[in-house]
Amino acid sequence: MRLGGASALVTGGASGLGAATAAALVEGGARVVILDLPGSTGEETAARIGATFVPADVTDEGQVRSAVEAAQALAPLRVAVNCAGIATGARTVGRDGPFPLELFERTIRVNVIGTFNVTRLAAAAMAANEPGVGQVPGGPETPERGVIVNTSSVAAFDGQIGQAAYSASKGAVAAMTLPIARDLAAQLIRVVAIAPGIMETPMLAGLPEDVRTSLGAQVPHPARLGSPAEFAALVRSAVENPYLNGEVIRFDAGIRMQPK
Numbered sequence: 655m656r657l658g659g660a661s662a663l664v665t666g667g668a669s670g671l672g673a674a675t676a677a678a679l680v681e682g683g684a685r686v687v688i689l690d691l692p693g694s695t696g697e698e699t700a701a702r703i704g705a706t707f708v709p710a711d712v713t714d715e716g717q718v719r720s721a722v723e724a725a726q727a728l729a730p731l732r733v734a735v736n737c738a739g740i741a742t743g744a745r746t747v748g749r750d751g752p753f754p755l756e757l758f759e760r761t762i763r764v765n766v767i768g769t770f771n772v773t774r775l776a777a778a779a780m781a782a783n784e785p786g787v788g789q790v791p792g793g794p795e796t797p798e799r800g801v802i803v804n805t806s807s808v809a810a811f812d813g814q815i816g817q818a819a820y821s822a823s824k825g826a827v828a829a830m831t832l833p834i835a836r837d838l839a840a841q842l843i844r845v846v847a848i849a850p851g852i853m854e855t856p857m858l859a860g861l862p863e864d865v866r867t868s869l870g871a872q873v874p875h876p877a878r879l880g881s882p883a884e885f886a887a888l889v890r891s892a893v894e895n896p897y898l899n900g901e902v903i904r905f906d907a908g909i910r911m912q913p914k
Contacts, residue, residue, distance in 0.1 A: 655788050655801045655844075655893050658683035661729040663721060665712050665772055666738030667705070668694035670855040671805065674882030675735050675889045677703040682890055685728035689721045689772075690738070712738045712768030715775070722779050730783045733893055734776035736769045736804045739823075741857055743816040758819040765823035769804050773834060773845070776802060781841040788896030796896035799842040803889050804831065806849040806902055812911035824849070828902045835900035844899040846892050851906025854879040874908035 662679045666672035667688030676686045680703050690696040692709035700707035708724045710717035725731045742761045744753045780800030788796040806828040813821030828847055835845040852858070852869050858879065870878040888905055892898050 655732055655798055655896070656683075656786060657733070657890075657893065659729055660732035660786070661685040661687065661725040662733035662735065663687050663689060663725045663731060663772070663776055664735045664737060665689045665768075666736070668696035668699050668707075670737070670857070671850070671853065671882050671885045672735070672737030673699050673703075674886040675737060676700075676705050678883075678886035678890045679733065679735075679893075680704050682894075684733060685725070687721055687725040687728070689718070712736075712772055713763055715771060718772055718775050722775050726779055730786075731776060731779045732783060732786060732800045734772060734780075734800070734802045735889055736772050736802075738768060738772075739765045739805060742819050744819070745816050746818055753818065758822075761819040761823050762826070765820075766826045769827055770830065773802055773804065776800070777834075777838055777841070777843055780843050781838075785842055788894070790895055793896075797842055798844060798896055800844070801893045802834075802838075802843065802845045803892055804845070804847045806831075806847045808849050808851045808904060808906050808909065808911055810849055810902075811904075814911055815914045831902050832900045839899075844896070846898055846900070847902045848885065848888060848892070849902055849904045849906070850880060850885055851904075851909045851911075852879050853885060854881050872909060872912070873906075876907055880905065880907065 662684040664676040667676040668690035686705040688707045696707040708721040783799040785797035788798045807824035809821045810825040810828045831847040
């Protein structure tokens with residue numbers, strides 16, 4: 655998918671992986687709308703990279719529709735990237751008793767329902783587009799209307815102690831990639847997911863330096879945390895390569911998470 659002349663919607667775009675992705679898409683020529691919570695730094699991030707901020711909750715249908723419409727007002731919506739999500743940790747049975755059910759439900763609601771809500775509404779908008787042209791240098795021209803990139807996690811496959819809710823949510827994102835891609839093939843819309851490993855995000859920024867160093871040392875090569883810029887580069891590559899569809903891409907430098 656060519657980014658020039660298109661708009662892109664990036665959820666969770668105020669910081670971390672989402673902010674880096676939004677910046678990469680702007681650099682590629684897209685008109686970008688950042689969707690994030692009202693209390694986020696979305697306004698500041700948008701101003702810094704030349705994007706538009708729309709405050710919204712990914713689980714709210716009306717708010718997401720407004721964000722989709724804001725993107726369509728800039729240019730045909732051809733790219734949607736779901737980076738919004740929450741991480742929760744608790745053992746199934748811990749010192750304080752069983753895992754709080756409301757915490758499990760909230761994790762599923764934000765990470766799974768929120769991702770699907772944005773996916774379905776963005777896809778509906780994309781389906782009305784005139785087909786554009788996808789092509790890599792030297793490759794064949796391919797008609798396509800849009801691309802959706804969702805964020806899973808290596809926790810979908812290597813969930814650690816305390817990650818039942820998070821792993822379940824990211825496993826669902828991985829599992830629905832292929833059926834959604836098959837659903838949308840007739841509309842010329844591609845769907846892929848990226849499953850990042852240990853990334854340099856705001857969630858990890860608060861950890862002590864020795865803990866961060868230890869986490870990086872567990873990565874085979876390169877033995878460090880992944881950067882948001884590297885994640886964003888993969889998103890852009892997935893968007894621009896018309897033959898990539900229905901796939902969950904592990905992006906983890908070869909790590910396989912230990913139980914804890």
